[in-house]
Amino acid sequence: MIEKKHLYFVPGLAASPEIFEYIKLPIEQYEIHHLDWLIPDTKEESIQHYAKRMCDRITHKNPILLGVSFGGVVVQEMSKLITTDKVIIISSVKCKDEIPKRLKLAKITKAYKLFPVKAVTNIESLAKYAFGDTIKKRAELYKKYLSMRDDNYLPWAIHNVLNWSQEIPLPNIIHIHGNNDSVFPIKHVKGCKVIKGGTHSMIINKARPISKILLEVI
Incomplete structure (x- = not known):
C-alpha cells in the first residue's frame, strides 16, 4: 500500500479554500488539507508569529505546503518553522524584489492604508445592489471565494504583503505563475x-x- 503524501493548501488573500475546488490529484496518492485564514491576534502580529499559529494546525510530518498569492508568502514563512517535503507557491512572490514598483510605492506612501476594506468584505451589500447578470455573477463569485470578512484581517494582510522582508528566495521553492x-x-x-x-x-x-504541473513536481 502506497503511503499518501499530505498537502496543506493555503488560499489567497482573504480567500476561501473553495478556490482549490478544481485542482485534481489522485486521491489514492495524495490527501489535501485546507488551512482557513486565522484572524490576526493583534494589528501588529508579525507574519512569523502568524505562520507559527498556522503551523500549529498541521498534523502530519514532512508535509507539502502550497500557497496562492499571499498564501504563498505565508507557506514560505511556515517552511522556516517546520520540516517540509516541498513548498509550492502559485501566483505569488519569492522575495521582495519580485514585488512590482507600484506596490512598493504604495508601501512607501502608505496609500494601502486607504484601501476600502468594507468594499471588499461586505460582498452581500454589493450583491443586493448589483444590476445586470455579469455583475451579479461576479458578486456571487466573490461571496463564494472570499471568506475572510474580519475588518482587521485585510489591512493586516496587505501590510504584510507590502512589508515582507525576504531578501533572497528560499532554496527549492517551486513557483507556478501566469504570464498575464x-x-x-x-x-x-x-x-x-x-x-x-x-x-x-x-x-x-x-x-x-496547474494540476498537471503539480503531478510533475510532487
Missing part, C-alpha cells in the same frame, strides 16, 4: 513554471494545467 498576472507581473518573477494565459486568479480557471 496583473498583481505580480511575470517580468519581475524569476525561475517559475509558466501558465500561458494565466492571471492572478488562475487557480480557478487554469486548474487543469
